[in-house]
Amino acid sequence: MKKAYYDTFIKYLDQENKDKSVEYVMSLLKSKSITLEECYLNLLSASLSNFVCKEEDEDLCIWKEHTRTSIVRTILEATYPYVIERKNAVSDKKKSVVVVCPSEEYHEIGAIIVSHYFAMNGYESLYIGANTPKNDIVSAVKVIQPDILAISVTNYYNLVVTKKITQEVKQQFPHVKIVVGGLAFHHPDSLSQIVYDKHLTSLDDIAHIEEELQ
């Protein structure tokens, strides 16, 4: 991917120019100048994780970041037709996956991208949403009976409820594989205290996650 694409995208984002940002990324996809993976990884994710706040602008940072997140989410949703296209192209239909953020977890961009990635890899992928209470997650698992439950956690306080969710799911539905990921698992000690089957550290892992979970 050309570095110029990223720089242009960031320029529009810095101006909080939603229309231009959306149009630009969509045109890149349409013209096949970038792949869907490049779009997610090198444009959308990168634009959020590279967001820096200069100290003198501290008052502006929060709303600027939220605006940027909102634009990125719009683009993300708009790319879904390309996701369907990719999903249909996969010959061997794979398993089903439910993607959630636990209660009080509002950082959902990562979860949506993960859910899209699963779909792109041929999974029946369902994103339930941010801030999903424990009982609703358990109930969704009960009804949908997915093969994989993917939980995205950014704020490490939410590991407290995540532990409860994973314990309960594993206890009631032992066959459901649990995949965890997100900033909250950054500290190695944290991970060891949660019941899980796979810790997702990179989006590329999703491509061969099925073998790993066997």
Added chain:
Amino acid sequence: MLNKDVVVLSHIDKIYGENTKFPTQVLYDINLSFEDGSFNSIIGQSGSGKSTLLNILGTLDRPSNGSIEIQGIDTAKMKKNALAKLRNETIGFIFQFHYLLPEFTALENVLMPYRISKKPITKEVMDRANDLLDLVGLSKVKNNLAVNMSGGQQQRTAIARSLMNNPKIILADEPTGNLDSDTTEQIYELLRQINKTYKTTFIIITHDRHIAEKADRIIEIKDGKINLDLRQ
């Protein structure tokens, strides 16, 4: 070797009514250590044993088994008076119900830990007390009796008091428990600021996720055991 842990709990059990027919165990084999200058939160449902743990950390209660080392000193064999001295010099307490002495003014309350140490009150000491009241934003009401202050002011006085003897450790049990969310935010910022400025180790029990999630470390106590020990 430099000991970076300011408090170390080893194999702590706490059983109430040990010699009665129905002893109740509230803590089971707790092993914990806290790094010097860290900001820790303890969470858990009521009855989980978190307050008992904090009281044992503060030498207000003794464990049934196990040992507590504070700054490398084993407290198990210390007498009541020695423990009182240790508390006075090393530990600051902040409680939910702030526990100011209502008979005394804010300034007098802040000075109390120092007066308990029975060292002479010099100008430097008075300045320190005034600076602390300044830090918590109470200079204007420092001569008010504790009972004549708002809940937030009282809690901030309690914080200033806990800092008076420049303790290594501050133990707080629901320090914002009965305060509104704005005041809670202010108090949290204050504690964090103190943690950064004085390198004071904080161990805070809280049910307020906004405080807990900002700590360097979250420890969840469940049924008398450590259920989670999370670090950022």
Added chain:
Amino acid sequence: MKLAFSIAKRFLLSGKGQTIMIVLGIAIGVSVQVFIGSLITGLQKSLVDKTIGSSSQVTVSTLDSTAYITNFQDQLSVIQASDNMITVASPAINQNGALVVGEQSEPVLARGFDFNLANDIYHFDEKLVSGRLPQSANEIAVGSNLLENLSLALNDEVTFQVPLVGDTTFTIVGVYDFNVKTINETWILTTLATLQTIKSISSNEVSSIEMQISDVFAAETVALNVQTALQNDNLTVDNWIANNAELLSGLQGQSTSSLMIQVFVMLSVILGIASVLAITVLQKSKQIGILKAMGIQDKDASLVFLLEGFILGIFGAALGVGFGLGLSVMFTTFAIGADGNPVVPLFIDYGFIGLSAMIAVAAATIASLIPARKSSKLSVIEVIRNA
């Protein structure tokens, strides 16, 4: 100490109403103590004074009623030296007879005194209604009742008849009033020499030696000392206690009951303070808890309450002494008899008042021992858990 004192002071000042109540409680106890003490002591003193104040408390006389004490001047010095409680020793001669005026005759007891000495016992100068005390031979002073009975007047001459001895003519030079009818009717006072002449005895002989002593209740001991010093089997030493057993037991009963009252008053004060202070510890348990969390030593925590008791005691005692004295003044001002004198004269004994105040302070401090102990034992955990 300084820390505990300043905390105690604040605790007391913060609960002003309660503090005032306790101080008043102690004060009332102490004032009752002071008042009852002064009253009972006053009552005893006046009773003793009225009964035996103007009479001989220890008396030396001869075993054989017809015999006399010889060389009484020497005996007087022996007696004076025998016990330093003896305030006065005075010789006396008694002679029964009748006073005859015309047809009328009254039985009398002629009493011969050395008036200089006897005055300290009988206070004649205060009791003289008119005239003067006898000075030379055959001069007498008679009681007001006798004067009336025989329709006599000052300077009248009367005949004193003694069977088997004869008549002597006396001149009335004075009239006395002892406020006791039997004495006023029967005693005629004269000099030693007059009776020595009538009895035909030498001038160094007397019937008895009468004494007063500083502590009237020591009469028995003094009598014994006098007996030992005299070394004379013919002489007998009597004391008022032997002759007034009932009065003595009355006085003793009064002393005991007074002591009982005082003990119970103090006891109720102690119990009151102890229970109120015990409640204070409960009220202040939160404060004690936080002070202990901050590292106050147990002994300082107890000292707070001990000092509270002490301070309350000091103020209570001071106020109580004031009340007690005020009550006493009121009593002596308003409870007065027809003669304008108090019904019961109070005896203000500063030593006793000081002692009462000191006992009250000590009692208040002792009463605070229980709460002090409680405070020392109070555990921080209990306080925090019961918040």
